[in-house]
Amino acid sequence: MAASLSLSGCLHSADGDKVLSSFSAYNIDLIAGVVDMQATGYRVGQKGEPLPSLLQRIGLLEKLPATVLFGALLALSYPGFDQWWLAWCGLVPLLLLARGSRSLLEASLTGFFFGLAYQLLCHRWMLDLYPLTMLQIPDLLGLLAVASLWLLESAHQALLMAMFAVFVFALPTRAGILPYFQRPYFPFLLSVPIIWVFLNWWVAPSELFFGVPVNQLAYSQAQILPLIQVCSFGGAQLLELIILLANCAIAGLLFEFVPVLVSRLPERCDRISSRFGALLDAVCVVALLVACASFGQWRIKR
DSSP: OHHHHHHHHHHHHHHHHHHHHHHHHHHHHHHHHHHHHHHTTOEEOTTSOEEOOHHHHSOHHHHHHHHHHHHHHHHTTSTTTOOGGGGGTTTHHHHHHHHTOSSHHHHHHHHHHHHHHHHHHHTGGGGGGOOOGGGTOOHHHHHHHHHHHHHHHHHHHHHHHHHHHHHHHHSOEESSSOOOSSSSOEEHHHHHHHHHHHIIIIITTSGGGTTOOOSOGGGGGTTOHHHHTTHHHHHHHHHHHHHHHHHHHHHHHHHHHOTTTSOOOOOOSSSOOHHHHHHHHHHHHHHHHHHHHHHHHHHHHO
């Protein structure tokens, strides 16, 4: 009887150890998963499930007015409105909205409507074509023709912004400026500006877009003589790359310090803490701007 009780106790003890071991292993896996999700930029709940950011919880229709407004604000940086400083931060809302999208379709539509508002204001000169009496076109028909041209060409050019938003949403990017051999491969601070320059200076001047780059961000700096001196090294493309670096650095700060608004970028590969890294990136971009402006001043005075 004693032997039976002893054997039964051993069996119960062994089963208990197995259950405890399994439970511990499950907890370790769960904790590892939570840490992994946090490292990749997700906010997690008490049960380890990823929490959507504020922008992910809001639908496209609710974000549409803000999207159009921010696109119009960016257009105020263009010559004629002369609010040149808006170019250095005006793309930040699009970066946030694109990364806060819930699908590829939402990202593309966000970029399209942002770009449409931008292009409509920048193409406002087309309205000065009216009236078309020199072509013997009646006033009403001429007004319809000019308005149609204005809307269609603005929508055509807005496709570039839609493509840009799709890349921002879909490209596997991580914080920082260094690439990595594991997914996500591409550094946000470097990849996004390169994509922008590619779309606006290689795709935009192609036959699909009539072979003429129009409404480029670099044009907004035409009156800022110290800054545009860097164009002697890499053309307007280099200046636009620097403008995008500034926008991405600001967006990186918001990703890190306001994760409730939009999910953080996955962790950096340079072993620097995320928040310090975002601040360091911003400081480096500011130092680059100071260096460019100082070089411009020196060159003008020479």
